[in-house]
Amino acid sequence: MKKIKTVYFHALRAHEHDQYFIRFRxxxxxxxxxxxxxxxxxxxxxxxxxxxxxxxNRMRKSDYTVQIAEADRRIDRCLTGIYEMVAxxxxxxxxxxxxxxxxxxxxxxxxxxxxRQNYSSSVTFLTFLIADLRSPEYSAKAALIGxxxxxxxxxxxxxxxxxxxxxxSSERAQKPQGQLRAARRDVEAAYYPMVERxxxxxxxxxxxxxxxxxxxxxxxxxxxFMELLHRHARKDLGAGGHTIIxxxxxxxxxxxxxxxxxxxxxxxxxxNDEQGVxxxxxxxxxxxxxxxxxxxxxxxxxxxxxxxxxxxxxTFMIEP
Numbered sequence: 001m002k003k004i005k006t007v008y009f010h011a012l013r014a015h016e017h018d019q020y021f022i023r024f025r026x027x028x029x030x031x032x033x034x035x036x037x038x039x040x041x042x043x044x045x046x047x048x049x050x051x052x053x054x055x056x057n058r059m060r061k062s063d064y065t066v067q068i069a070e071a072d073r074r075i076d077r078c079l080t081g082i083y084e085m086v087a088x089x090x091x092x093x094x095x096x097x098x099x100x101x102x103x104x105x106x107x108x109x110x111x112x113x114x115x116r117q118n119y120s121s122s123v124t125f126l127t128f129l130i131a132d133l134r135s136p137e138y139s140a141k142a143a144l145i146g147x148x149x150x151x152x153x154x155x156x157x158x159x160x161x162x163x164x165x166x167x168x169s170s171e172r173a174q175k176p177q178g179q180l181r182a183a184r185r186d187v188e189a190a191y192y193p194m195v196e197r198x199x200x201x202x203x204x205x206x207x208x209x210x211x212x213x214x215x216x217x218x219x220x221x222x223x224x225f226m227e228l229l230h231r232h233a234r235k236d237l238g239a240g241g242h243t244i245i246x247x248x249x250x251x252x253x254x255x256x257x258x259x260x261x262x263x264x265x266x267x268x269x270x271x272n273d274e275q276g277v278x279x280x281x282x283x284x285x286x287x288x289x290x291x292x293x294x295x296x297x298x299x300x301x302x303x304x305x306x307x308x309x310x311x312x313x314x315t316f317m318i319e320p
Contacts (some may be wrong), residue, residue: 002202002215004195005222009188011229014056014180021049021187023221033210037201038194045190052183071161075126076115078154080315082108082147087296087317089145100141107132109317112247116314123162130155235266237285237302238310242266244276245302248316258292258318264302284308295320 009017025046028035035042086108089101111125133142133151142148202211237243246263264285267276279285285302292298295318303311 002212002219004199004215005219005226007222007225008229009184012225016225016228017184017187018049018053018056020221020225021052021191024191024218025049027214027217027221031210031214033205033207034198034201034214037197041190041194041197045187045194048183048186048190052180052187055180055183068161068164071157071164074157075154075161078150078157079115082150082154083113083315083317084297085145085147085150090295090320092145097144100144104133104138104141104145104147107138109250112249113315116245116247126154126158130158234304234307234309235268236310237266237304237308237312242268242276243302243312245300245312245314248300248314250317250319251298253293253295253318253320256293257289258298259287259289260300260316261287262300262314262316266308279308292318294318 007020009020012020028038028042038045086101086105089097090105092098092101108129111129114122114125114129117125130151132138133147139148142151198211198214202208202215205211235242244265244267246265248260248262251258251260261281264279264281265276266279266284281287283306285305285308288301288303290299290301292300297315298318299313299315301311301313
């Protein structure tokens with residue numbers, strides 16, 4: 001007797017969940033003998049599946065996630081430019097420019113690496129950084145090294161990000177995540193009795209080959225979706241927002257490679273401010289460095305290991 005394999009529906013992503021059941025329905029529609037066995041449950045199953053699909057489509061319609069990710073990258077590019085520009089001008093041949101850059105450098109580094117902060121911290125630090133660089137104390141110094149356009153771009157990027165973030169927050173407040181979870185459970189509740197009836201009917205049918213063929217084809221789909229679960233079981237350190245590399249304090253130059261190890265955290269849910277699970281060097285990630293000897297901006301890159309994959313790069317300052 002062939003048996004329908006088990007699918008761990010709770011672990012399927014939204015689009016994977018509805019795709020599995022769409023395929024199940026399609027198999028029933030081309031298997032009249034099998035469909036007849038579940039003729040009473042089939043209409044209920046179809047209505048529940050339609051509801052899940054409708055809710056999923058509603059959630060997909062106005063998703064600001066991609067736009068927010070690009071706006072966040074725009075801010076990071078601005079910050080990287082500011083950090084590197086200020087650090088470079090601390091070595092300027094003109095003493096007045098060098099002095100201005102040193103003053104700006106000390107002010108900028110006081111906020112740490114804003115790119116590595118969580119949302120609430122980065123919003124606060126960006127607000128203060130932009131205000132400081134535009135203040136009477138620092139605006140002339142910023143103009144002297146050509147930093148003013150970068151500050152203006154950072155302010156514009158921050159405004160664009162905040163607007164998109166607010167739009168997404170408003171959108172999510174109206175989106176039916178709870179309804180979708182309930183709809184998924186309803187579809188599954190309609191599916192299981194159908195599977196049981198099909199399995200039982202295959203034992204007593206005069207045409208067992210029809211049921212065996214149906215179960216074989218369905219199990220091919222089950223195997224495919226279980227393989228999907230296996231593929232995305234490893235968590236991606238490079239996926240936007242999931243990995244937090246704690247800011248590294250400025251390090252004094254020693255003439256030797258600086259290999260400070262930052263605290264690294266992984267959070268499954270990006271949209272909150274929780275720190276996440278602490279990762280261990282050697283077990284969860286490896287680490288490499290670039291530009292970590294001379295004064296300036298150094299890079300540290302973590303690469304996933306074991307249950308984690310992907311990579312993420314952070315920076316820290318090496319002081320003269």
